Amino acid sequence: MWWRKYKPAFFPGELFPFESLFLVPDKMDMMEVYQIMTSLVNLRPGILQKLLEVCTSVKVKRLLLYMAKKANHQWFTFIDLSTVNLGTGDRCIVKNGNYNSEFRITIPKELTTDSGLKSSIYVRVCLSSGLAGVKDLQ
Numbered sequence: 001m002w003w004r005k006y007k008p009a010f011f012p013g014e015l016f017p018f019e020s021l022f023l024v025p026d027k028m029d030m031m032e033v034y035q036i037m038t039s040l041v042n043l044r045p046g047i048l049q050k051l052l053e054v055c056t057s058v059k060v061k062r063l064l065l066y067m068a069k070k071a072n073h074q075w076f077t078f079i080d081l082s083t084v085n086l087g088t089g090d091r092c093i094v095k096n097g098n099y100n101s102e103f104r105i106t107i108p109k110e111l112t113t114d115s116g117l118k119s120s121i122y123v124r125v126c127l128s129s130g131l132a133g134v135k136d137l138q
Contacts (some may be wrong), residue, residue, distance in 0.1 A: 021060045038071045045078035058087035062103040
């Protein structure tokens with residue numbers, strides 16, 4: 001993979017989104033990756049900028065930028081999108097999803113609505129804690 005030529009000891013946190021989004025949707029669940037990405041508030045924009053510029057996967061770059069913007073990360077405002085090659089054409093990450101015209105990607109419907117995110121988090125919490133019979137979190 002393209003990032004292996006860089007020494008991960010210097011930026012393991014910044015590599016996580018690239019590595020996990022590369023595996024979406026075949027080997028990793030996109031909602032799970034997004035939930036983890038919402039907690040990545042301390043990433044360094046300078047390193048992310050360099051990684052975005054050398055990344056060869058258009059899918060990874062578009063998903064990372066979409067999720068960072070959706071999560072309202074402060075570091076996203078420091079990324080210079082004019083130097084990041086986002087490719088041409090549309091990318092269909094999942095079938096029957098919602099199209100995002102800004103990043104030209106089709107993503108799961110759950111990722112475009114807040115209610116989908118809440119229910120996804122609720123289901124994961126219930127399943128992981130053994131509360132599968134609980135109907136409502138509130």
